[in-house]
Amino acid sequence: MSYQDSESYSAGTLQEPIRFAYWVPNVSGGLVVSKIEQRTSWDIDYNRKLAQLAEQNGFDYALSQIRFTAGYGADNQHEPLVFSQALLAATDRLKVIVALLPGPWKPALAAKQLASLDQLYGGRVAVNIVSGWFKGEFRAIGEPWLEHDERYRRSEEFIRALKGIWTQDDFTFRGDFYRFQNYTLRPKPLQQPHPEIFQGGSSRAARDMASRVSDWYFTNGNTPEGHQAQIDDIREKAAANGHTVKIGVNAFIIARDTEEEARRVLQEIIDKADPEAVNAFGHEVKNAGKASPEGEGNWAKSTFEDLVQYNDGFKTNLIGTPEQIAERIVHLKSIGVDLILSAFLHFQEEVVYFGERVLPLVRKLEEERLAATV
Numbered sequence: 001m002s003y004q005d006s007e008s009y010s011a012g013t014l015q016e017p018i019r020f021a022y023w024v025p026n027v028s029g030g031l032v033v034s035k036i037e038q039r040t041s042w043d044i045d046y047n048r049k050l051a052q053l054a055e056q057n058g059f060d061y062a063l064s065q066i067r068f069t070a071g072y073g074a075d076n077q078h079e080p081l082v083f084s085q086a087l088l089a090a091t092d093r094l095k096v097i098v099a100l101l102p103g104p105w106k107p108a109l110a111a112k113q114l115a116s117l118d119q120l121y122g123g124r125v126a127v128n129i130v131s132g133w134f135k136g137e138f139r140a141i142g143e144p145w146l147e148h149d150e151r152y153r154r155s156e157e158f159i160r161a162l163k164g165i166w167t168q169d170d171f172t173f174r175g176d177f178y179r180f181q182n183y184t185l186r187p188k189p190l191q192q193p194h195p196e197i198f199q200g201g202s203s204r205a206a207r208d209m210a211s212r213v214s215d216w217y218f219t220n221g222n223t224p225e226g227h228q229a230q231i232d233d234i235r236e237k238a239a240a241n242g243h244t245v246k247i248g249v250n251a252f253i254i255a256r257d258t259e260e261e262a263r264r265v266l267q268e269i270i271d272k273a274d275p276e277a278v279n280a281f282g283h284e285v286k287n288a289g290k291a292s293p294e295g296e297g298n299w300a301k302s303t304f305e306d307l308v309q310y311n312d313g314f315k316t317n318l319i320g321t322p323e324q325i326a327e328r329i330v331h332l333k334s335i336g337v338d339l340i341l342s343a344f345l346h347f348q349e350e351v352v353y354f355g356e357r358v359l360p361l362v363r364k365l366e367e368e369r370l371a372a373t374v
């Protein structure tokens with residue numbers, strides 16, 4: 001079944017406005033591995049202001065990154081949970097999605113930290129469970145490195161444990177990776193039934209996990225056809241499991257007054273790419289989807305140019321004028337996308353431009369499409 005053709009699905013999503021998230025630059029070097037000027041900073045003052053601008057300009061979520069060592073440049077990396085707390089303190093409505101890596105994090109500690117953050121900041125916490133691709137990083141911090149599908153098996157147990165701790169008293173769990181005996185967390189998170197759980201990854205194992213336990217599935221950048229195939233696959237499997245999962249799509253957005261200008265910026269980013277850092281990243285990501293049994297998944301087919309934005313964000317092609325970008329976003333919505341995860345060259349300036357120039361067009365198109373269906 002294609003969800004493009006599914007009336008009940010389209011009608012449901014058409015009534016819900018598409019949501020927007022942005023990548024928190026809590027690591028240095030911006031979101032492209034390029035020597036082009038980036039008026040983006042990883043420091044906390046810049047990020048507090050960015051979070052405030054984002055919530056004033058219609059963004060719903062801020063997603064942090066977890067890195068223990070440099071991976072794609074990113075020579076400095078702030079810890080995401082601590083950093084997220086500072087963003088929560090600086091904002092009123094924005095939700096923060098804290099990235100956590102099973103292995104270094106254990107579910108008992110993660111559940112407790114996130115429950116407290118949720119209580120302290122009015123129910124605005126979410127979590128992104130990252131399954132890992134960076135063997136060198138695990139080795140550097142003395143963490144055992146599991147094979148591809150084993151990492152997802154562990155992540156799934158991590159998510160089941162989080163949900164159990166957050167929603168039950170006397171929680172008991174017997175997994176291969178985690179065990180709990182009559183554990184009661186107090187206080188529980190403010191949000192009911194529990195804070196939203198996001199995950200990324202494109203491999204078979206990642207998609208299967210999403211179709212069983214995650215609230216949200218993040219894709220890397222892709223073409224609309226590529227996204228459609230992933231979405232249909234996940235939603236079909238989720239329906240068979242009696243589960244629902246929302247979809248977030250990654251995109252590096254270059255919105256400019258003319259298409260030529262936007263394309264020129266993209267070309268300059270690629271021309272000024274840092275080949276050493278991009279190639280080192282390309283070498284490391286062989287432990288991701290390519291190492292899965294089916295040999296597909298994140299970065300398995302990415303070119304040098306794609307990897308300059310390290311989550312394939314150029315591929316989604318939200319590059320052009322506000323009108324072109326709004327049209328493409330609404331098209332993504334029509335194939336089942338619930339959220340756009342965005343990155344920008346100059347974050348503060350561009351979230352404002354996006355909020356003022358692109359978002360009103362998206363909302364207008366959404367209203368027109370909705371009116372056309374009734």
Ligand SMILES: Cc1cc2nc3c(=O)[nH]c(=O)nc-3n(C[C@H](O)[C@H](O)[C@H](O)COP(=O)(O)O)c2cc1C
Nearest residue numbers: 065066130131132200201202203206288289297298
């Ligand atoms: C939106 C998004 C955010 C991610 N954030 C992180 C992160 O902060 N740290 C990290 O090590 N990996 C991160 N990942 C990587 C994934 O958890 C996963 O390891 C990777 O996508 C490989 O997936 P695959 O092997 O299933 O294809 C992210 C992926 C996506 C799509």
